[in-house]
Amino acid sequence: RDWTYAVCHPTRTTELVLRGVFLVRQKELDFFYEGKGTNFLFPEPWEVYEAQIPAEEAEKDGYVAAYGRRLRGELGDEAMRSAAKAWSVWEGSVSRLRPPSREQIMGKWADDDFSLAFARIENHYFTNRGFFERDGWLLEDAQIDRIKDIPTVIVQGRYDVVCPATSAWELHRKLPGSTLHITTTGHSAFEPEIVERLVEATDGFRGLS
Numbered sequence: 001r002d003w004t005y006a007v008c009h010p011t012r013t014t015e016l017v018l019r020g021v022f023l024v025r026q027k028e029l030d031f032f033y034e035g036k037g038t039n040f041l042f043p044e045p046w047e048v049y050e051a052q053i054p055a056e057e058a059e060k061d062g063y064v065a066a067y068g069r070r071l072r073g074e075l076g077d078e079a080m081r082s083a084a085k086a087w088s089v090w091e092g093s094v095s096r097l098r099p100p101s102r103e104q105i106m107g108k109w110a111d112d113d114f115s116l117a118f119a120r121i122e123n124h125y126f127t128n129r130g131f132f133e134r135d136g137w138l139l140e141d142a143q144i145d146r147i148k149d150i151p152t153v154i155v156q157g158r159y160d161v162v163c164p165a166t167s168a169w170e171l172h173r174k175l176p177g178s179t180l181h182i183t184t185t186g187h188s189a190f191e192p193e194i195v196e197r198l199v200e201a202t203d204g205f206r207g208l209s
Contacts, residue, residue: 003147003171006147014150014151015150020157020163021154023171025136028167045094049087053067068127080116085119088114089106091118094161096187097157098186147175152175153181154168154172159184159186161186162187183197
């Protein structure tokens with residue numbers, strides 16, 4: 001989100017602090033939402049996410065599309081709310097290197113209002129591939145050239161299975177002037193090492209803008 005703003009408005013961007021880089025590429029969506037990566041590490045919560053969608057529908061259209069129909073209310077209110085909780089709890093269950101208790105996960109991620117807003121927003125963007133012109137648009141040279149002179153710090157969890165580290169690495173390689181911190185964490189911005197690196201980065205930019 002911040003990165004996209006910078007690409008579109010580079011003259012209004014003084015510096016970038018990025019965390020958990022996600023480019024909305026098909027391979028990233030496949031890895032987390034379509035059963036081609038994260039599910040191999042977290043089979044238990046994946047089963048709950050998977051169970052919301054009939055196997056034949058998932059095989060034909062994929063999970064993002066199938067969840068989208070439910071989250072837009074096309075199958076009724078009950079199916080919409082059930083899908084929202086399953087989508088949200090899936091992400092909440094795998095976001096930290098040390099997962100919280102089941103009670104903590106359900107208390108936040110399965111909340112009716114939170115899960116519905118969270119799942120519908122995410123799925124809307126993913127269904128529309130981030131509203132980018134092409135898969136991988138953000139990494140194209142034309143876009144990178146617009147931000148190459150903006151001081152950039154990237155903080156990325158080594159064990160982030162929501163936004164896998166390959167995306168942060170690819171961005172860093174395209175921006176050789178950027179600083180990349182690989183932390184011994186998962187995805188959550190609230191994991192201590194990520195918090196430390198984010199605060200360090202923002203403190204470092206203090207007074208530069």
